[in-house]
Amino acid sequence: MGTIAFQRRDGLIFVPVDVWGHGVAAKTLHFVLDTGTSTSILNVIHAVGLGFRPDRATARSRIRSIIGQETGYVVRAPHVRSLDWVRDDFPLACHSFPAEDRLDGLLGADFFAGLRLVIDYGAATVELTESLA
Secondary structure (H helix, E strand, C coil): CCEEECEEECCEEEEEEEECCCCCCCEEEEEEECCCCCCCEEEHHHHHHCCCCHHHCCEEEEEEECCEEEEEEEEEEEEEEECCEEEEEEEEEEECCCHHHCCCEEECHHHHCCEEEEEECCCCEEEEEECCC
16 A cells, blocks of 8 residues: 555644445545544534434444543444545444534544554655554
8 A cells, every 4th residue: 555645733643534425425534543542433514414314323432532521323334445445334433523623533543453554754644554463
């Protein structure tokens, strides 16, 4: 797989993510690369636009942060592509983010499972390949 340039904003790494919805074309969003988040999260505003409604949820989701906790819902995206890698039937937790954060979502550790992730801060690039192990 290739090396992809990332954008930095407010100390965060943003990468393009294509999310396929239900009955709608894929949409390119910009997620924060967050290996400290176990589950990838899609902003509920984009979830609804992609046809991921709460009544189609496969489960409930809860996120906790230093400011509290919020309940959301989990959907299964037909495909999610980022960093030249595609995950099929991929679970996404759908939650609201404060508007001022301008977050489309978080690309969590579940997306990187079994893969090798290399972040080059100096070159502002990220590379995702098969694990060497």
